[in-house]
Amino acid sequence: MNTGSKGRTSKPWSWRRWFKSFFYAGRGISHALHTEMNLRFHFIAILLVSMLGIYFQITKTEWLVLILMMTIVCTLEMVNAAIERTVDLITEERTMLAQQAKDLAAGAVFLSAVASIIIGIVIFLPYVKVFVEMQ
Numbered sequence: 001m002n003t004g005s006k007g008r009t010s011k012p013w014s015w016r017r018w019f020k021s022f023f024y025a026g027r028g029i030s031h032a033l034h035t036e037m038n039l040r041f042h043f044i045a046i047l048l049v050s051m052l053g054i055y056f057q058i059t060k061t062e063w064l065v066l067i068l069m070m071t072i073v074c075t076l077e078m079v080n081a082a083i084e085r086t087v088d089l090i091t092e093e094r095t096m097l098a099q100q101a102k103d104l105a106a107g108a109v110f111l112s113a114v115a116s117i118i119i120g121i122v123i124f125l126p127y128v129k130v131f132v133e134m135q
């Protein structure tokens with residue numbers, strides 16, 4: 001069955017292809033961790049926030065919100081890296097469209113990071129207040 005204008009055909013489902021897709025995903029995550037400084041920074045932040053969460057014994061809902069935000073930031077960082085590489089693959093010239101594509105992707109990461117910081121403050125501030133008052 002033809003699924004696209006470039007003649008890409010869909011292959012039948014198989015366990016081998018299914019496991020290979022996990023391997024490719026793992027390779028992508030490993031590559032991102034080795035090459036993307038920002039992603040490493042996010043992972044350090046995740047580690048610190050998780051330690052705080054364990055220390056303050058935050059609620060299940062708070063954990064779920066934090067996990068959701070951590071996932072959004074990291075996945076957007078990886079999509080941003082993919083868009084950067086795709087743009088560089090398409091053109092080495094400085095063009096307005098290339099600039100917009102990269103700036104839009106970077107803006108998406110920035111927005112999610114700001115939202116994460118705000119959510120982190122809203123979740124942890126009450127715990128920190130109680131902690132300070134107890135000293």
Ligand SMILES: Nc1ncnc2c1ncn2[C@@H]1O[C@H](COP(=O)(O)OP(=O)(O)OP(=O)(O)O)[C@@H](O)[C@H]1O
Pocket residue numbers: 084091092093094095096098099100102103106
């Ligand atoms: N091909 C391009 N055309 C126009 N603007 C670009 C292009 N590539 C990058 N930019 C601009 O530079 C910003 C940073 O892009 P990127 O992180 O890929 O670094 P770079 O400018 O390509 O070079 P370097 O990696 O040395 O910093 C982008 O958000 C965009 O504003």
